[in-house]
Amino acid sequence: MLVEYKKLLKNKNFYLVFFTLVLIVIIAAFTGVYTHKEEYQLIQKIYEKDENVLSLVSPHKQWVGFSGASNLASSLYYFIFPALISIALVDSIFRERISGNQNYMFLRMSRKKYYTVKFVTTYITAFLFFVLPLFLGIVLVNLLTNQWDYTTYATSYKSLVEGTIILPDNVFAGDIKVLFSDLLIMSPYVYIAFYYVLGGLFASGYICMGLALSMFIKNHYLVIFMPQIIYIACWGLLTVLGKPQWDPFNLINPRQSLEQLSITAIVVTLLLQHFIAFVIYSMGMRRNRDVL
Amino acid sequence: MKKKLASTLCAVGLLVSASLASAGTSAITYSKELPILSNNIYLATGKKDDNSQSKVENSVVGSTYTANMWIVDANGKKVSATATKVTDDDTRNFTVDQSAVGGNVNLAAENDTVTYVKVEVSGKFYPDTK
Numbered sequence: 001m002l003v004e005y006k007k008l009l010k011n012k013n014f015y016l017v018f019f020t021l022v023l024i025v026i027i028a029a030f031t032g033v034y035t036h037k038e039e040y041q042l043i044q045k046i047y048e049k050d051e052n053v054l055s056l057v058s059p060h061k062q063w064v065g066f067s068g069a070s071n072l073a074s075s076l077y078y079f080i081f082p083a084l085i086s087i088a089l090v091d092s093i094f095r096e097r098i099s100g101n102q103n104y105m106f107l108r109m110s111r112k113k114y115y116t117v118k119f120v121t122t123y124i125t126a127f128l129f130f131v132l133p134l135f136l137g138i139v140l141v142n143l144l145t146n147q148w149d150y151t152t153y154a155t156s157y158k159s160l161v162e163g164t165i166i167l168p169d170n171v172f173a174g175d176i177k178v179l180f181s182d183l184l185i186m187s188p189y190v191y192i193a194f195y196y197v198l199g200g201l202f203a204s205g206y207i208c209m210g211l212a213l214s215m216f217i218k219n220h221y222l223v224i225f226m227p228q229i230i231y232i233a234c235w236g237l238l239t240v241l242g243k244p245q246w247d248p249f250n251l252i253n254p255r256q257s258l259e260q261l262s263i264t265a266i267v268v269t270l271l272l273q274h275f276i277a278f279v280i281y282s283m284g285m286r287r288n289r290d291v292l
Numbered sequence: 293m294k295k296k297l298a299s300t301l302c303a304v305g306l307l308v309s310a311s312l313a314s315a316g317t318s319a320i321t322y323s324k325e326l327p328i329l330s331n332n333i334y335l336a337t338g339k340k341d342d343n344s345q346s347k348v349e350n351s352v353v354g355s356t357y358t359a360n361m362w363i364v365d366a367n368g369k370k371v372s373a374t375a376t377k378v379t380d381d382d383t384r385n386f387t388v389d390q391s392a393v394g395g396n397v398n399l400a401a402e403n404d405t406v407t408y409v410k411v412e413v414s415g416k417f418y419p420d421t422k
Contacts, residue, residue, distance in 0.1 A: 039373075039374075042370060042371075042373070042389070043373055045389060046371075046372065046373065046387050046388070046389050047387060053373075057373075068330075068360075068376075068404065069329075069330030069402065069403070069404065069405060069406050070330070070360075070402070075330070075406050079406065168345075168387050169345055169384075169385040169386060169387050170375075170383075170384055170385055171372070171373045171374070171375045171384060171385070171386055171387070172373070172375075173375070173384065174358070174360075174375055174376035174377035174378065175376065236408070239407055239408065239409055242355055244355065244356060244357070244405070244407065245356050249406075250405060253405065255376075255404065255405075256377075257357075257358060257377070257403075257404035257405035258356045258357060258358065258404075258405060259356040259357075259358060259379055260356045
């Protein structure tokens with residue numbers, strides 16, 4: 001596995017992709033902070049500094065993913081992450097097969113070990129690629145707004161859920177999350193960490209699916225864009241079928257933008273995605289058995 | 293002649309007061325489609341006569357989608373907080389900035405998620421509730 005990481009660190013695309021993801025997060029964070037400041041000033045003016053209302057206008061709502069469709073960079077991150085992460089990772093088997101390096105690797109280690117190491121390395125790295133820039137986004141938003149403690153929000157949110165908070169209107173009723181509301185009551189950090197990890201697992205699943213398909217596909221560009229194609233195809237198909245609440249794009253969204261989201265949908269989709277990736281990968285391993 | 297004039301004046305007075313009273317409190321119905329890719333749209337426009345809250349009685353947001361709604365003044369300046377995840381049979385009250393009183397206000401909306409289909413939305417908008 002160490003050899004795999006050494007190879008990755010020598011790959012220019014590794015840095016290019018990480019830099020691009022971080023750049024998108026930086027833009028999203030700055031846009032979010034600007035939006036938050038505008039919103040906070042407006043709310044202060046409208047509600048004449050009502051403490052209960054102001055406690056619900058929290059900067060954490062501008063963390064990437066939370067900030068919603070109005071923050072273009074945030075939406076972009078969640079829209080194109082499979083394509084970006086793929087550029088650095090998904091063609092590692094493909095390139096070694098084309099260059100002939102795979103034959104050399106098979107002399108140094110067993111075929112099973114080679115494929116296992118490739119799969120595990122790709123899985124872990126894709127997860128980190130997705131998650132690390134997002135955590136950086138949290139730090140950036142907190143730094144720019146100078147807010148690290150979200151206890152006040154968590155307390156107000158709990159009162160909102162319980163219906164005990166006194167507010168002048170019900171504009172904030174939509175803040176209540178249908179799923180994992182207890183995590184948000186605990187802390188916005190716990191809630192977002194859960195969603196980022198969930199997103200990371202889906203990201204790893206897509207990239208490993210691409211890695212598996214790279215053993216069947218002969219076109220390099222198609223190999224690289226396959227995870228994005230699958231991701232977009234799911235988005236398109238489930239929208240047409242009227243089941244967007246089963247689409248991973250919506251399932252990993254911390255805003256929970258749709259009705260009828262369920263834990264069942266999250267678990268089933270995640271397991272199904274990983275199962276498909278694993279089956280295709282196993283088939284690819286068997287198919288490439290006669291490479292020597 | 294005096295009787296006729298008095299009754300005419302009464303009728304006109306009643307009409308004027310009735311129209312004044314119902315200017316902002318009467319419902320403005322809307323039935324539109326939320327644009328693709330979460331772009332926003334004005335659902336309804338009405339005159340805001342006093343500093344009472346505005347109200348939205350939303351009947352339908354298509355499929356399982358939800359909408360974000362807020363109020364802007366005639367110049368497009370936001371004058372209320374954003375109500376997120378407005379859904380079917382959902383009523384939201386908005387406290388509106390004083391600067392909007394006396395002018396037209398628009399109810400703006402967007403889809404809360406990015407999608408490539410237009411989503412139907414319908415309901416009633418009350419610029420004033422008093």
